[in-house]
Amino acid sequence: MKIWGVVGWKNAGKTGLMERLVAEFVGRGLTVSTVKHAHHAFDVDQPGKDSHRHRMAGASEVLLGSAQRWALMAELRGAGEPDLDALLAKLxxxxxxxxxxxxxxxxAMIEAHRGETGMALLAPETPSVRAIASDCSATHGDLAAFDLNDTGAIADFIMAELAL
Structure with missing residues (x-):
């Protein structure tokens, strides 16, 4: 599997870019999965539902399945946060x-950047950043630079970089 990242500060346009890139790559005939890092506690379950009750009772994993989708929830129960490689192995x-x-x-990553956030680029401190997608003229060294909304050009760049 080929892997490409999207990074940036909060409200920099990461999720919108991810959403557009998924649609673009799927439209080009590729199969695509995503991994999203969360810096806070989250729950994909609903209190009171059977699967939530199973987890609250102490189950290590709960697999919920239907005719439309399935989801596997794993409780860390005090274990350390899994690294990206461990998560990718689950896909x-x-x-x-x-x-x-x-x-x-x-x-390899592209940095999403919005000028209105007032945040500095991550690229100077993040050696894996290969390009910047911004709504302003943000650049760093010889990194490729794209308009944040030029999804086609960004997808072309990623495909070329990954030889897809």
Whole structure:
């Protein structure tokens, strides 16, 4: 599986870019999965539902399945946060995995940047950043630079970089 990341500060446009890239790559005939890093506690379950009750009772994993989808929830129960490689190992094979976040990992990444956030670029401190997608003229060294909304050009760049 080929892996490409999207990183950036909060409200920099990461999720919108991820969403557009998934649609673009799927439209080009690729199979795509995503991994999203969360910096906070999250729950994909609903209190009171059977699967939530199973987890609250102490189950290590709960697999919920239906005719439309399935989801596997794993409780860490005090164990350390899994690294990206451990999470990627859980995925079924696809052509491309897009990773949102995990900016300290070593896979190639594009930085999403919005001028209105007032935040400095991550690229100078993040050696895995290969390009910048911005709504202003943000650049760093000889990194490729794209308009944040030019999804086609960004997808072309990623495909060329990954030889897809």
């Amino acid at each position: 079924s094979p696809v052509d491309l995995v897009l990773v949102e976040g995990f900016k300290t990992a070593d896979h």
